[in-house]
Amino acid sequence: MFESLSQRLSTTVNRLRGRGRLTEENIRESLREVRIALLEADVALPVVQALIQRIKVRAVGQDVMKSLSPGQALIKVVSDELTTVMGSANTELNLAQQPPAVVLLAGLQGAGKTTTVAKLARLLTERKKKKVMVVSCDVYRPAAIEQLRTLAGQVGVSFFPSDAGQDPVAIAKAAVAAARREVVDVLIVDTAGRLHVDEAMMAEIKALHAAITPVETLFVVDSMTGQDAANTAKAFSDALPLTGVILTKTDGDARGGAALSVRYVTGRPIKFLGAGEKTDALEPFHPDRLAQRILGMGDVLSLVEEVERKVDQDKAQKLAQKVMKGKRFDLNDMKDQLEQMGNMGGLAGLMDKLPGMGNLPDSVKSKVNDGEMNRMIAIICSMTKKERRHPDLLNGSRRARVARGSGTQPADVNRLLKQYMQMEKMMSKLSKGGSKGLMRQMRGAMKGMGGMGGLPPMR
Structure with missing residues (x-):
């Protein structure tokens, strides 16, 4: 997400970064490039105009012109204003009420509402420790109810059964009553979508809303629809008292215009981003972190949170103890590391959150894919247990x-074993010299690249 916008803005930012002083002409030229970059990213025109005006007012004022490093100051202004446009800070779901807290999802057909219901149910169950029930009021789309039943089973939450012949309002009321009886913390209601906004659809969703008075009414929208996402969100916010927006399919959206437009046009916060089809592919939306990613500064906080959440801590602890005791790092350990990296979104997902990755040329980025990682796992899986424990056995015929x-x-296979030997060598040095041994090795590697030559020797 935001690849094209990030590349354009990063180029502008890097040009400003080293400037000892900025003139109004420099700033005007830079803002022209920022404006073009935003329009190419399919950001709605009113949003572009408002954003550029806000940056311009601050840029030619005290914030930048009188700064000791004006280039850096202008970058901060752009980051701050991008964050403000997208909503300043993450807005969590308001679930502090007498159970069940009812969450209603609305949106057009094809936006990914049913999948998002399952993703949200999983997130609330795993991270908020809530008891969740889901129900489908989509009596029009074939197999919609069955789809949600299957997804509910996959994420381990209660499913309230419904039937295509029932009235959507009656289904919702019955589900609320069942959730109350079963002492469920959160009831998530999936609603029917249409191919476009129409009166019948809006009348039904209004009736549903009035019948169950949800504490959260979330609009689910496909981010790849660009400016149309903002227009559709506006139509829904006029008809319903929306409390937030969920942007879906952000992994397929290289422009990212919807994220910058929806919040400004509707006045409602973006609460979650959906990126991928898996049920764990839903993340809270942090405007400040996303602004940093757009400007090529990475998103280290989200990366740390993801590592803490998705890395198997028991396996990590066992590996650390194994290495510190001087036991050999083998191919089973390497396979575990590769699989854990895959759980965190693979190499591409990790690179997206690292600072400076936006500046890499496309020729380099295109080579970073998870196919190579999956190939390495397949090679290790084709070995016998003995070969994995004792890689030295792997002669030519094996x-x-x-x-x-x-x-x-x-x-x-030879390339995999070469990479394994490099990892094994690093682990071996760690076991011999402790953490200082590893630091010395890392320092030597960095020194070879000219990155840490001026540091004093480690004692």
Whole structure:
């Protein structure tokens, strides 16, 4: 998400960063580029105009012109204003009420409402420790109810049964009563969508809302629809008292215009971003972190949170103890590390959150994909248990057999083993010298790249 916008803005930002002083002409030229970048990202025109005006007022004022490093100051102004446009801070769901807290999801057909219901149910169950029930009031789309039943089973939440012949309002009322009886914390209601905004659809959703008075009414919108996302969100916010927005399919949206437009046009906060089809692919929306990612500064906070949440702490602890005791790092350990990286969104997902990655050329980015990681896992899985524990056994004939079994070439197996030996060497140094041994090794590697040559020797 935001690849094209991030590249354009990063180029502008880098040009300003080293300037000893800025003139009004410099700023005007930079803002022209920012404006073009926003329009190309499909940000709604009123939003672009408002954003540029706000940046311009601050840029030619005390904030930038009188700063000791005006280039850096202007970058901060752009970051601050992007954050403000998207909503300043993360807005959590308001679930502090007498159970069940009812959450109603509305949106057009194809926006991903049913999948988002399951994602939200999983997030509330795992991170907020809530008891969740879901119900489908979509009596028009074939198999919609069955789809939600299946997803509810996958994420381990209660499913309230409904039937295509029932009235949506009656279904919702019955579900609320059932949730109250079963002492459920949160009831998430999936509603019917249409291919476009129409009166019948709005009348039904209004009747549903009036019948169950949800504490949260969330509009689910496909981010890839760009400016249309903002227009549709406006139509729904005029008809319903929306409390927030969920942007879906953000992993397929290279422009990101919807995220910058929806909040400004509707006045409602974006609460979650959906990125991918898996049921764990829903994250709270943090405007400040996203603004930093747009400007190529990365999102280290989200990366740390993701590591804490998705890395198997028991396995990590066992590996640390194993290495510190001097036991050999083997191919089973390497496979665990690769799988945990996959759980965190793979290499592409990790790179997206690291500072400076937006400045990498496309030729480099195109080579970073999870296909190579999956190939490495397949190669290790084609080895015997003994070979994984004792990689030295892998002679030429064994490597050829592993290559055939994993559908790869012997050269791929050789490359994997070379990478394994580098990891094993690092782990070996850690076991011999403790954390200082590893730090010395990292320092030597950085020194070789000219990055840490001026640091004093480690004692």
